[in-house]
Amino acid sequence: MAAFPSSCPPSPRRVDARRNRETILRVADEVFAESAEFASLDEVARRAGLGRATVYRHFPDRHALGVAIADRHVAAIRAAVRCCLDGELPLRDLLRAILSAQVTRRPLVRLFQEMPPGEQLRHVGVLTRELEPAFHQSQARGELRPDLVIADLELVFEMIEGAMATGPYTRDRVASTQRLVVAVVDGLFAPAGHRGAVEDPSAPHQG
Structure with missing residues (x-):
């Protein structure tokens, strides 16, 4: 049989x-x-x-399509994180790519903003969890600033979104925000020896 x-x-x-x-x-x-x-x-x-x-x-509807595209991006990020862990892709380059997509793919960002707050938090949480292994590995290698925590990436996403939301969507706005992306990401990877302490203005000066 x-x-x-x-x-x-x-x-x-x-x-x-x-x-x-x-x-x-x-x-x-x-x-x-x-x-x-x-x-x-x-x-x-x-x-x-x-x-x-x-x-x-x-x-x-467009929401179903937008969520599916967002899931597709998360899958691509998951694959990119594996490349980071294997040493084939610097985390700096991956973060730049993610933030650049946030700048240029405005329809998806606006759709995301239409979701209930709880759903927005869930999507951000998924993204940060995917990045977390590469984040900690980069810190262990001395590449990423040691004083950062994974939740700080959420503040970076909010900062870039704030830069895009303060004016109309124009070519100049995109270009200036892309420059901000490079500056912010480079700051996350600044060598420890080049980071000076912030001076307290109320502290007495040594003469």
Whole structure:
């Protein structure tokens, strides 16, 4: 008597559905990187070369699509962290890439801001937990400032968001905030010997 296989190969329909879903996510992410506004699902369908019904079958609304893209980014960050742990990617470069995406992918950031506060905190917590192993390894190697804690990264995200939120989305605003990203990340990795203590103005001066 022939044994049944432990698992059956996916049907062509399931393979097509998986391929369509990946195509939608890839195209939507590209569209969001090109625009300051959240593109409609109809526009994503047009750019992906798929029918409107196909897109809505996978993602019934823009929030569902935005969350799926955010999860896709987290998966990419998880893979990048493994590269950091293997010594193939500096944590400094990874942090710059994450913060640069925060500057340029404004539709996703705005969608994130529309979520309930608890959901926002959950997503930020997921991101910091993914970065934590590389964070501690970089500190152990003497690359990252030893006085930092992982929660400080959340303050860095808020700082960059504040820089983008104080004015209209323009090319100059993006360029200036990208310069801030480089300066802030470099500050996190400043050598200990180059960090002077902050002088207390009320302390007496030695003559």
